[in-house]
Amino acid sequence: MRFTGTESYVAGKDLMVAVNAAITLERPLLVKGEPGTGKTELAFQIAAALGLRLIQWTVKSTTKAAQGLYEYDAVSRLRDSQLGDARVNDIRNYIRPGKLWEAFASEERVVLLIDEIDKADIEFPNDLLQELDRMAFDVYETDETISAKHRPIVIITSNNEKELPDAFLRRCFFHYIQFPDPETLARIVDVHHPGIKQDLVRAALTQFYEIREQPGVKKKPSTSEALDWIRLLVAEDIEAKDLRESPSKGLPKLAGALLKNEQDVHLFERLAFMSRGRG
The missing domain is CATH 3.40.50.300 (P-loop containing nucleotide triphosphate hydrolases)
Structure with missing residues (x-):
């Protein structure tokens, strides 16, 4: 057994x-x-x-x-x-x-x-x-x-x-x-979303890991939240090119699937404001 x-x-x-x-x-x-x-x-x-x-x-x-x-x-x-x-x-x-x-x-x-x-x-x-x-x-x-x-x-x-x-x-x-690395998480995404566009997976996971690794994030998004987020991206027919912007330059699309408290939302809003100021 x-x-x-x-x-x-x-x-x-x-x-x-x-x-x-x-x-x-x-x-x-x-x-x-x-x-x-x-x-x-x-x-x-x-x-x-x-x-x-x-x-x-x-x-x-x-x-x-x-x-x-x-x-x-x-x-x-x-x-x-x-x-x-x-x-x-x-x-x-x-x-x-x-x-x-x-x-x-x-x-x-x-x-x-x-x-x-x-x-x-x-x-x-x-x-x-x-x-x-x-x-x-x-x-x-x-x-x-x-x-x-x-x-x-x-x-x-x-x-x-x-x-x-x-x-x-x-x-x-x-x-x-251990929290899955990008390659493993991509395999998990393929299991839950067979046939998904790979350019969307790559863009989504790049942004997802940027959010997790952003200093100051209080509640890092989990594997299950990544799957929920990608499911929403597919349902809303969002293209990979729409996700290529760094999350530090604005809230990620459908952010409520990933950011679960006001401190983290405010963190990315401040980062976006600072980014626009530098621009």
Whole structure:
């Protein structure tokens, strides 16, 4: 069972090595990188390439590790007992399985995506250590143990918003997705926009990287934003010659797809004003 990429996802050799190493070691693959570099999409593509079902657990700031195992709905049980509902006699009626339970109980191997783990409380990763190591956990209310029938392929993503505990990192295989170079990004564009005019791609990517490398840019545009921008350029039938002007001499066309805060918009407006002054 090896991952070699898919037709719709351009995976570098180092990324494929990382995925296959994690599968061989049966360790979670921790993927970091700038937002918009395809970390979440990677899990979907691994599942598609290997013919496996994907189970996605999207982590929020309020998410607790125990929710991935199960939740006991004591409030519903109390209400039902007051109403004389016969279901209260079986506590299992009030156990709500979480995403880890679903992955462990699956009759076939699955890909389990724990998405944006760094959004949760700092204790969240530590609270999952034992379960990810043992591939099992205890349900105390029913005095049973849920063990993985087939060890899932675990993909964990992080935007590096906070440091993860060393004990957690030791149990993962780590890979950082570098921002793609112009050649790789051009290949990604071709996958998403087959048949696109290559002179438009070259002009658009030249301007895109000028924006990313402009000193003072607060929020650099991501891969996904580049794809959205180029999609708009195609939809508006904009020609390559219309993009050859440097972004420092004026706002780029359809700038809202690339510049996502007023500071960056003002930066390029000031650069354009200074450029006209020099002219």
